[in-house]
Amino acid sequence: MKLNFDALNNLSSEHGDSFYLLYSDRFAKNYDDFLEEFQCIYSKTTIGYSYKTNYTPKLCKIIDDKGGYAEVVSDMEYSLAINIGVSPNNIIVNGPYKPKKALMRFLLNGSIVNLDSYKEVALLTEIANQYPDKKMLIGLRCNFDINNDSVSRFGLDVEDDKFFKEFYKLKELSNVKIMGIHCHFPDRNIESYAYRADKILALADKLFELPPSYIDIGGGYFGKMDDSLKKQFKSVHEYSDYAQAIATRFNDFYSGFDEKLKPTLILEPGSALVADTMEFVAKVIDIKNIRGSNIAMTTGSKFNLGLLSSSVNMPLMVFSGAAERTAYETVDISGYTCIESDFLYKNYIGYLNEDDYLVFSNIGSYSVVFKPPFILPNVPILEYDNITKRYDIIKRQETVDDIFQTFHI
Ligand SMILES: Cc1ncc(COP(=O)(O)O)c(C=O)c1O
Structure with a gap:
């Protein structure tokens, strides 16, 4: 109209x-366009839509209908995903604050939880010991230098030996499966995505004998915008630019691997789909x-x-x-x-x-x-x-x- x-x-x-x-049709098209750019370079790519960016249930439902994941950062967002019918297996839980009760809910339901701190590693260990018969799926939010001016306050410092010690301790827990690794940084520039992709791929190689189930690169991408907005930024990137920077690296890195062994590349766009x-x-x-x-x-x-x-x-x-x-x-x-x-x-x-x-x-x-x-x-x-x-x-x-x-x- x-x-x-x-x-x-x-x-x-x-x-x-x-x-x-x-304009929810536009949202559905953005999802398709974004995913297609990545999948035509690295087919094992999935989107986990960032609920916090705009959790209008109609939009979240579109993601679920299309087979995307819900990326949530609170019990509130988790409840929304469950209420609109998202399967717990299709929910990725991130965020720096996961109270024990909520963490228990996420883990016992079978959702993937990316742990953000050693405090959460300790809580997970407690819960895993309390429920030895329950399989728990986790990932680790990794924090490393991406050649920018600021130090992110999220995740675990992978440049500290403690990270590797804790990783191997977690591997010992028989009912916990470390499914993958995750990072997210607020920078939207293409260079930083190339940098973080190289770093997280090298880290995955160092940590896992066989590739992990997923490597999650987070969100932060620019969306579609008109010229009046574009010219107010130093530089703006298209979906295809991000796909070139990230998916090409994944494709090259895992080129020698059988399709079944390649990790799923998870992307967590919010603004890029909804703005x-x-x-x-x-x-x-x-x-x-x-x-x-x-x-x-x-x-x-x-x-x-x-x-x-x-x-x-x-x-x-x-x-x-x-x-x-x-x-x-x-x-x-x-x-x-x-x-x-x-x-x-x-x-x-x-x-x-x-x-x-x-x-x-x-x-x-x-x-x-x-x-x-x-x-x-x-x-x-x-x-x-x-x-x-x-x-x-x-x-x-x-x-x-x-x-x-x-x-x-
Ligand atoms: C872990 C994580 N994933 C995804 C996003 C989505 O970011 P954006 O809306 O900029 O794409 C954020 C935003 O802060 C985030 O913290």
Whole structure:
């Protein structure tokens, strides 16, 4: 359905001054495109979708229907995966905080748990001794230098001898199977992926006599984006660039191996699949001038747009019903919260009027899941259904009761 002022105005009168629009077909296509780039170089590639990036159940279900894994980092996300019918065997559990009760749940259910610390190694050992007849599947989150400026705080330092000592101790546990190794770093540049692939492949070779069941390279890839967003980054990479950097290395490294012995390459994209599958719609309430600065107040907040919007301007389209348009050389488009730095877009140049609708795109990652209930509850998520020709409510508008029901009043 093509957006225009009247369509947005109709939606607004039914669903409120701001709302999200979801495009789940785009999400399904992103999954297929991303996987295909890797599989045509290294066929044993699987995606574990990062739930935390956007855990809208409809999206998580698409991943499961396509045979992808759920990558979760909490008992909350784990429960969602189970509730929507994901088999425990298709859930990878990551994250630095796994309380014993939750860890026990993951392990006894047969999910793969990537241990993040020696504290978790000790907890696993306790649980394994407590349930000697239960087979437990684990991996290790590995931390190594990837030639960047920062030291990641996650996982186990593989440059320390302790790592190897603990690895061999874990191998002694008869009911624990070390299925693979995992890494994730926040850098999105291609060089760092080439570097981490080389390092983790060498590590796998050192640790395992035969290749492990999986090697998990984590997430952090750029998604599809339009030129206005692209030019705000130093460099941007396509899915195929990541596949060239990672899958080619896996293919070369295991070229002499029988297909059955090759490890599964697991990728954990979040943003790369979901960022361009949502838009956020807000309305201009007022445009004022303070000592020469034009400021447009809106019904949205930067918290609706996600983490990235604090450092770049997300792509923006303006839909107006005004008979006479006002042109601005520059306007800062602000949010409704009382935070001074709450701007959705800085230095907007163009036409802008009261009651215009603003449609921000590429805002699917770390937005819906990140919006605090600060000042206002969150807005609904809507998706156009091509068959019924109507918008479905994917997530209803949050209410005042939703926010205050956990307080004792
Ligand atoms: C372990 C792990 N996997 C996957 C992701 C997904 O990252 P992105 O949404 O940048 O692809 C993250 C994000 O922090 C992560 O920590």
